[in-house]
Amino acid sequence: MTSPERRLVEHLTRWLGTWPATTGLDIIAEPGRALPGWDGLLHPVLGVAGPAGGVLSVPPVHAETIAARYAENQDLAHFGPLVPAMAGFPERGWFTAVYRWTTRPAPLADAGVWVPAQDPAVPEWLRPFNGDVLVAHDPETGEHLAGVGIKRHDDYGRELAVVTAPAARGRGLARGLVAQAARRVLDEGGIPTYMHSPDNLASASVAEAAGFADAGWTAFGATEQATQRKTAG
Structure with a gap:
């Protein structure tokens, strides 16, 4: 069976289009951004970054433009909120989240x-x-x-x-x-x-x-549309 650490790499490769990053932030043209996600809805801009770098996955048709704009201003805090509009979704906002995973869950008693x-x-x-x-x-x-x-x-x-x-x-x-x-x-x-x-x-x-544990990783991307279903996390 694939090790848990390798599973994380395989997951991020499938979810974003590639992993790990080769630069500070790789802008990836990923066809999957135009396909429904786990919930049947579109998630057109999605990224994950760790201490060694990150990947921003965007629709292929807009990837070149987004990459060129990022080259001009590599401050993701400033650049990120501009991406949804550049990706063809001007009605969406930008989210940033703490991204965590585990290979050793706490040994707590079953609760449900x-x-x-x-x-x-x-x-x-x-x-x-x-x-x-x-x-x-x-x-x-x-x-x-x-x-x-x-x-x-x-x-x-x-x-x-x-x-x-x-x-x-x-x-x-x-x-x-x-x-x-x-x-x-x-x-x-x-x-x-x-x-x-x-x-x-x-x-x-x-x-x-x-x-x-918080390993200093973040996730980011376009928010859901107001009409899309909200789930808690």
Whole structure:
């Protein structure tokens, strides 16, 4: 079986078009940017960067123009927000997220049960995920307290998204669910990843406790359209 570290490389290669980067930021013409993603929606501009460099994956028809503009100003904080319009999506904004993965999830106790995403009892926000989702519920009332959905990007990449009901926060459910989901992903031959906004301290805390260390990596790209479905991460 492919090692977890190699799975990350294979995932990023498929997701972005190439990995690792050969320069500070490689602008890659990737046909996949014009194809539906895990959710059936377009994700036309997408990038990941680590301490050794990064890749920005864009539609091939606009790659040359975007690369030329980046050569003029290599400050991604300034350049990034200009990219969606250059890629043909002027209505979209620009996001930056902390990008994490793990090969050794925290040894926390299982916190939920796996059920099909289309099970009628599954909370509404988990139903868009394909495959099984992980749900924690109150043993007395049956109320759903927290859940994890998996964004299945490719043969290896499995991005985890977690939500906890406000009344159930502070019990450690989210970290337990994320660690449990990560173990299953690894057992199935994938690599579990986790993304969150830089200012989302609660999500950062969950990730750290579940074994997803911050290695100084970031993800970035075009935001979803206002009409596209939102999922938590």
